[in-house]
Amino acid sequence: MKKNKYNTANIKSLQKGLLITALLVTQFGIGQTKPDPNYKGVVGKTLADSKEYWIDPVKAPEGAPNVVWILLDDVGFGATSAFGGLVNTPTFEKLANNGLRYTNFHTTAICAPTRSALLTGRNSHAVHVGGFSHTSMSAGFPGWDGRLPSSAGTIAEILRDNGYNTFAVGKYGVTPDEDATDAGPFDRWPTGKGFEHFYGFLGSQTDQYNPDLVEDQTWLNGNTKLNGAEKDKSKNEFVTDLKGKHLSELITDKAITYINRQKHAAPNKPFFLYYAPGATHSPHQVEKQWSDKYKGKFDEGWDAYRDKVIANQKKLGLIPSDAKLPVRDSYVPAWNTLSVDEKKLYAQFMEIYAGYLEYTDFEVSRIVDHLKSINQLDNTIFYIILGDNGASKEGTSIGLVDESFRKLSDPKTKEESLKANLSKTALLGTPAATKENYPHGWALAANTPFRNLKQDAHSEGGTRNPLIVYYPKGIKTPGIRTQYGHVIDILPTTLETVGIKAPETIRGIAQDSIQGTSLAYSYADAKAPSRHKIQHYYIFGSRSLYKDGWKASAPHHPDYIDITQNDALSQKDEPSNFDNDVWELYNLNVDFNERVDLAKKNPEKLKELQAEFDNQAKKNNLYPLIDWQDVLRQRIHKKK
Numbered sequence: 001m002k003k004n005k006y007n008t009a010n011i012k013s014l015q016k017g018l019l020i021t022a023l024l025v026t027q028f029g030i031g032q033t034k035p036d037p038n039y040k041g042v043v044g045k046t047l048a049d050s051k052e053y054w055i056d057p058v059k060a061p062e063g064a065p066n067v068v069w070i071l072l073d074d075v076g077f078g079a080t081s082a083f084g085g086l087v088n089t090p091t092f093e094k095l096a097n098n099g100l101r102y103t104n105f106h107t108t109a110i111c112a113p114t115r116s117a118l119l120t121g122r123n124s125h126a127v128h129v130g131g132f133s134h135t136s137m138s139a140g141f142p143g144w145d146g147r148l149p150s151s152a153g154t155i156a157e158i159l160r161d162n163g164y165n166t167f168a169v170g171k172y173g174v175t176p177d178e179d180a181t182d183a184g185p186f187d188r189w190p191t192g193k194g195f196e197h198f199y200g201f202l203g204s205q206t207d208q209y210n211p212d213l214v215e216d217q218t219w220l221n222g223n224t225k226l227n228g229a230e231k232d233k234s235k236n237e238f239v240t241d242l243k244g245k246h247l248s249e250l251i252t253d254k255a256i257t258y259i260n261r262q263k264h265a266a267p268n269k270p271f272f273l274y275y276a277p278g279a280t281h282s283p284h285q286v287e288k289q290w291s292d293k294y295k296g297k298f299d300e301g302w303d304a305y306r307d308k309v310i311a312n313q314k315k316l317g318l319i320p321s322d323a324k325l326p327v328r329d330s331y332v333p334a335w336n337t338l339s340v341d342e343k344k345l346y347a348q349f350m351e352i353y354a355g356y357l358e359y360t361d362f363e364v365s366r367i368v369d370h371l372k373s374i375n376q377l378d379n380t381i382f383y384i385i386l387g388d389n390g391a392s393k394e395g396t397s398i399g400l401v402d403e404s405f406r407k408l409s410d411p412k413t414k415e416e417s418l419k420a421n422l423s424k425t426a427l428l429g430t431p432a433a434t435k436e437n438y439p440h441g442w443a444l445a446a447n448t449p450f451r452n453l454k455q456d457a458h459s460e461g462g463t464r465n466p467l468i469v470y471y472p473k474g475i476k477t478p479g480i481r482t483q484y485g486h487v488i489d490i491l492p493t494t495l496e497t498v499g500i501k502a503p504e505t506i507r508g509i510a511q512d513s514i515q516g517t518s519l520a521y522s523y524a525d526a527k528a529p530s531r532h533k534i535q536h537y538y539i540f541g542s543r544s545l546y547k548d549g550w551k552a553s554a555p556h557h558p559d560y561i562d563i564t565q566n567d568a569l570s571q572k573d574e575p576s577n578f579d580n581d582v583w584e585l586y587n588l589n590v591d592f593n594e595r596v597d598l599a600k601k602n603p604e605k606l607k608e609l610q611a612e613f614d615n616q617a618k619k620n621n622l623y624p625l626i627d628w629q630d631v632l633r634q635r636i637h638k639k640k
Helices: 005-028 090-097 111-120 155-160 247-265 288-294 302-315 340-373 411-422 440-446 487-498 560-566 603-619 628-632
Strands: 066-071 100-102 165-171 197-201 271-276 380-385 467-470 479-481 534-539 542-547 550-554 584-587
Touching: 066 111, 066 340, 066 487, 090 340, 090 380, 090 467, 111 155, 111 487, 155 165, 155 271, 155 487, 165 247, 197 247, 247 271, 247 340, 271 340, 288 340, 302 440, 340 411, 340 440, 380 487, 534 603, 542 603, 550 603, 560 628, 584 603
Parallel strands: 066 271, 066 380, 100 479, 165 197, 165 271
Antiparallel strands: 100 467, 380 467, 534 542, 542 550, 550 584
């Protein structure tokens, strides 16, 4: 058989080429990998000819303080005693009395959008969390898929890369359901977003005595999933014995442990702690020793509560001295129209809630006291947001105990539900009260002096929450601040305070612009003009636009209350309609709690703000408009 001359020639040519290349590399270095341009050492043939180079470890700015962010859940502006409420919160009062109270601070009106905006310093739709990261409440659009992009780095990523240790405990709320399994992927878990340690729950709510608990990237008990199906807890090798402890105690214990370990290893290195308890989101569960403090304290009802709280708020200088309460929202009956049984039941719901909130304040005191005991309190700045939205509307008109809402449009159904609740009063506050939440009337009272509730992005009652800033080293004169602020402002405020610039890249990924406005300018100047000039809001149909003290807002129907009380989903399944929403107009400069609608008197101003809402919506990926009907009718998150 003849040899293939062509193949033989090619082989000889290749061998010759390799030999020549090897000689060139040996003599002249041709073809060698280029050295790292940032490398400042010398690499010779021998160690004697070489010089080592080591990159100095990144350090936080000299004297940079520890940073603690505390974010409570579903509290309401007028709940805590620190802001005139009737629930005793001595820790928050002490921090506020020795720091700054911000009375014109805002959230998004619901939890996941608030948390995404807080962590990134960018508007929630701009970081893909217009709704939730839950499968049923996310949609395949840029503003709605529930997946924080890497181009929107979190405060934890920024501080970690600038010399801080970073921990988070409690509620996270922005990990996609599809990722929240033992198989990950883990890049959208807290540990994938800059937190070196995490201990808490990934979802929106959890049982306080049987939590869906995660540490770092490991499910400890509860909602461990495998291939989309929940694992049998009895066969879960990660189950831990929580010994009947409340989740708030568990996360506080863990936070203190993280701090101690870090300070032992690196005493001079600052830390960032994100402390986000499940409280006071449902289920309202707390030991009797806390709720028993409030026995009989709410027997006068929610109308009396509102009157007392607005008077307290005036005395504290938190609101104008001539402020008046808005008319009670239509979905809340007057207390004096209720039956004896209803009054007794509803008062008990509020006793549980109050005990739950005071207990949460106590757990925060443990963090404060511990920092004081290790001489770190004066070198720590606290940002405390008392609620990620207004008080919750999810408790229905009669409250919930151990089951989700039933549609209450049928009087028989409402009567049956009320009777069932009355038979379960012994369960209130206990581990058996797995869905407990108070009635709408108490949520409205907790939002004093504002209208409406959580989810109502058109209203100050849904979006206005207290902010406390405590920093002994940097804030010398305590006081009240009225500058307009939003949850996206906390990240840039923190960076300016600790002396760190927002990065252009994070680990090689270019970063989108931070949209928040630092509030640090207001620390020393109570009269400084507001720098945050414009802000849009949107939650499942409800929407508004704030600009320089003016606000255009559109309540949307059916909203969550319409659906639970009026059975809106029994109507014909037609596309959601937004054109029928009636816009309102308020001048918050003179009407801070939205009592006087100026839409008819000033239609040109309304048109200006409506046009600006559309502009902001386009800039922030807010469209398409999605509402509760779209969610509950399962019109979204459809995959091929």
